[in-house]
Amino acid sequence: MAGPSWNYVLKFIITGDAGVGKSSLLVRLTDQRFLANPDPTLGVEFGSKLITIPEEDNKVVKLQCWDTAGTESFRSITRSYYRGAAGCLLVYDVTSRPSFEHARTWLADVRTHADPHLTCILVGNKSDLSLERRQVSTEEGERWAQEEGLLFVEASAKSGDNVEAAFEKAARDILIKIRRGVFDDDRSPGVKSSNPAGAITLDQRKATGQTCCGS
Amino acid sequence: MEFFQQTYTALRGPTGVQQTPEDTITRLSDRLSPSTLLADRRAAVLSLKGLARAHKQLVGVHALQGLLGIIQNDADVDPDIGRAAIETVVILCDTVDDSYTERDLGLEHTDKLLEDEKTAHKLFALLGDQDHFLRYSACVLLITVLQNRPQRVQAYFLKAPVGPAPVIAVLEGEKEIVGQAIAMLTALIRQSTEIQKILAFDGIFEKLFSVVTREGGLEGQSVVTDALKCVDTLLRFNTSNQSYFRETNLPTLLCRLLFFDPNIQPDQVVPQEFALQFWNEDKATNAGLILEAIGLLLGPKGAGLREGYTFTRLLVEMALASNAPTTVKVKCLRLLPPAAVALLPDMILTPYMPVPDTNGEEWDRLEAATGIDALLELIMHGEYNGQDAVRRQKESVDLRATAVGVFEHFLRDDHVKEAIISGLLPPEDAGIPAHSPVTPLLFGLIIPPNSLLDRSSVSSVQFAAVLFAHLLRHAPYCKDLARKIIPRPLTLLPSSTADGAFFVPADGEPPPPSEPPSKDDSEDAPQNLLAVLTEHLSLAFLQRSRAELAPRDAREADRVICAYLSLLAQWLWEDPRAVREFLEAGGLGVLVEQLNQPSEIDVVVPGLCAFLLGVCYEFNREPGEVTRVTMHSILTRLGADVLVGRMNRMREDERIKVVGPDSWVLPCPTPGPQALDPAFTPMYDGETEIWFDWAFVDFWKANNHTIQRGIVADPDSASSSTAQSGEESILVASLRGVIAKQAAEIEALQNKLKELTATSLATAETAASEASQSAAKSTEERVTLEAALEAERSKRTEVEKEQEDLLVLLDELSSKRAKDKERMKEQGMEVSEDEDDEEEDGEEED
């Protein structure tokens, strides 16, 4: 139970339409597994992972990820998480045009509720599926990301392709923002540096008023 | 003055005629409208506040809407009016009142307030206001409405535009408001997993713990307790929050709050500042809550976690080597996960003892001991080496009983049982008269009955019998070994001093029909443990039969007799050799004598004697002096129906009836219709007693029926339906072993299959070219494994056919597995979905 072994804790949220593979991406990240039949997420699920960012001085980052439900009925619950996040994975399914189109709505929602400095990466998931099934090309995804100032990657929770990379890319961007002082000293609610746990310290214990003889 | 002036006018009315309250309230309510000047509105609110308690209904009808409007529109601008309006509404919504109508009014007003989300949202926003008093009153009103209509408020909270931040930020406020804030949060998170998760996300854990540290750590008072209770709610039924919590630094803080070094290494001694702390009632409560949190995080899986070792060590140290209050120690042992018990033998503890008469100010450090030794010591002697054992106070007996539960987990593995029993055997190379080493457990078992009136020893015998039964129950191999235990003879004989008439039967008492144990016997060939126990049973009965025995001593003797009888019943069950030895050591005579002239008041001892006699008859399957035919004629003489009746009556005794898995420490005397000797009074206030543990009661309930049927059976009838002859019972035992092994193998195969499937997936995913190859390979392996599995299955079917009984056993096994899984799920352990799938697949293949 050693003390913190990380330099930063970053809070991430994962959003996007139902069924695009948000939970699958998180499970792939944390457990290196893929579930063929995951249950739809109810509300929000938590998962976490330590990653190292070589480009940023080998800083160790603890990702705390909140995987949200895509289903409309949970919208009001999941929105509560936007505000406190430092990073967002906005996920669509490359084989579902509607999920890509809805990404606009999701982004608008995130922008309304989240911290203005939030880093958002657009993730086209299920890149493992055959070209015939594709409904959104890589170029199109990339173009829209550029227009909106989002990072972009195509990934597959099934093969594991680019999954860690997606999180790393977003984390790196946040670290750069930190380094540049965008969040003047950790002001983003989603970023915490490794000095004492939530600024909690405990005074040295009070004397017990007891002695121990025979020792 | 203006205020009074106006109120006065309002009350008196312009014409000077006294008005009804309704007139006044209507008039005041009219002034709440935004068109009135702010100062006048303020005055009106204050007047209404004064009237609200006495005229709750009228004020509600006329003013509530206006007041809500003021909260909505004026509170930001003028905190004073906002506060007064909120306070008035608090009175209107209050349901903590004696009269029903008032309470209903409170609910009615609450419903009006919650008609839409506006007021609730405003209140959440006001929690973040600059004005201290406004924040405070908003908090109070939220508590009130949360108590009345929790779900509505919770639903509004989830949609509040301000989000959760202000709700958590109030925790940073002044001391008075923090108490209210915690009360509000407690109501807000009740039964809402989603809100619990959101607040965790927004850092509520960190904030609550900084309240704890700010308020003086665990020695802090009710605010600390409330904060920790809130933490408990956030964690208890919320696995997502539990995994979040584990990922923070807070587990470390839990240790530090208890002054435990979170980085302790296995070879390090725990410092005294942890072992000897200052304790008071508040701290015990707060520490209990921290321990609960630790228990939750450990979960049933326990030691597998990153914090597993530290937490386990903390619990063990606090339970077995600290000055913590006994109730806290009980909690530590209860929370110890079964799996963590495996660490006990390797933990080195330094227990402490209070120096007598120093009022807990001074402590002696004792010699280092392993965790398992310290645990056994605790069970056998009680806390602090039995310093207070004679008093049998609830918490100290609870502590020993809970320790038995821990020990039971330790015995899960049959090899451990065997190892412990083997350790009790005489050294092999030491020649014929070699004796078993005297371990605390063995010593407790063979404490000679002439010292049994010592209350501490009685407890030791009881606990020793319970522990020993755990070692033997349904473990034929251990039973075989146990017959080779040769205890060193302790001075059995009574001194011939004045009170030495201990073993002499009271005058007129008929001599026991069995061979009375005599000096010569015990000095002859060394007796094995079973013979010693048989003899002690007989001695205890003799002691019990003394006419002048005081009621308290009689009860002590009964306890000891019950301890021996229950241990023997479990030992002799399914063990014809042990039965033969017991009969040959005079056991039959002892039982028959008791059943010949049973107690008229007590139902337990005669019932147990009948049961044990039945066990002897049922399993008397080895050739020997006392045949089943002989026994049958004795049973007939005693009357089979009478015996069955005795067994049944025992069922109704509270000492059997109220025992449950975790409750076998009973108040003394155990209440119930079978009040024993009316002259009996306990020696100490709050004294407790134990008679039987759950394992025995369970065993007895399961087998009582078999014995009742067996008792009426013919001497040469092979064996009643479920009971077997000696050979059969050995066969069953070995088949049980086979099945257990096969079940384990099947499980191993299934696991391999799962792994393989997983790896095949993994490989398939990483490289397309390798995919087909590896999948094919793994499919191949899978086929082979499935074939093996199939083979195992058919073998199992064969075995099933051989023994009908085993079907039942298997059924139990699988339903238990399913139940376990359910329980695991319930307790938030991960039972991965694939596992389920796999099983379903498996079933389809069948």
Ligand SMILES: Nc1nc2c(ncn2[C@@H]2O[C@H](COP(=O)(O)OP(=O)(O)OP(=O)(O)O)[C@@H](O)[C@H]2O)c(=O)[nH]1
């Ligand atoms: N082929 C392929 N299928 C995937 C991939 N990721 C997810 N899936 C499948 O897509 C389906 C939905 O995945 P989830 O992870 O539950 O989707 P979600 O976004 O969490 O859905 P909600 O929780 O309802 O919002 C499942 O059947 C997954 O097996 C992928 O990368 N490739």
Ligand SMILES: [Mg+2]
């Ligand atoms: Mg999901």
